[in-house]
Amino acid sequence: MQRDSARDRRGFRCVHCGAPVSPNPSGSAHRNHCPRCLWSRHVDDKVGDRRAACAQSMEPIAIAARGDGEWTIVHKCTGCAQIRTNRIAGDDDERALLALALRPIAAPAFPLDGFSVRSG
Numbered sequence: 061m062q063r064d065s066a067r068d069r070r071g072f073r074c075v076h077c078g079a080p081v082s083p084n085p086s087g088s089a090h091r092n093h094c095p096r097c098l099w100s101r102h103v104d105d106k107v108g109d110r111r112a113a114c115a116q117s118m119e120p121i122a123i124a125a126r127g128d129g130e131w132t133i134v135h136k137c138t139g140c141a142q143i144r145t146n147r148i149a150g151d152d153d154e155r156a157l158l159a160l161a162l163r164p165i166a167a168p169a170f171p172l173d174g175f176s177v178r179s180g
């Protein structure tokens with residue numbers, strides 16, 4: 061228990077890309093995902109409690125914009141498939157966020173040909 065809380069204060073290493081993740085960056089109360097690749101880890105039953113037994117990595121699958129314009133990341137657990145949304149943090153990589161937001165546009169599930177303007 062002692063060692064767990066000490067490790068929590070120091071942060072953790074990203075389960076996906078291995079980047080060191082500090083737990084309390086400026087402008088964010090709960091650092092729960094990697095600022096570089098945006099992957100998270102299923103460690104909370106409720107936000108911040110660190111009580112989930114799952115502990116599998118959580119893949120960022122989408123960006124959702126809330127009514128007030130704030131962006132949230134939608135994470136899906138690779139272990140138990142739980143879906144969770146998390147606020148983005150001030151030091152999240154903007155390109156990673158944009159790449160996630162543009163993913164359905166960059167790889168559309170249907171042909172976009174019909175949307176192009178045709179002459180004649």
Ligand SMILES: [Zn+2]
Pocket residue numbers: 074075076077078079094095096097098099
């Ligand atoms: Zn990472």
Ligand SMILES: [Zn+2]
Pocket residue numbers: 102114115116137138139140141142
């Ligand atoms: Zn899980």
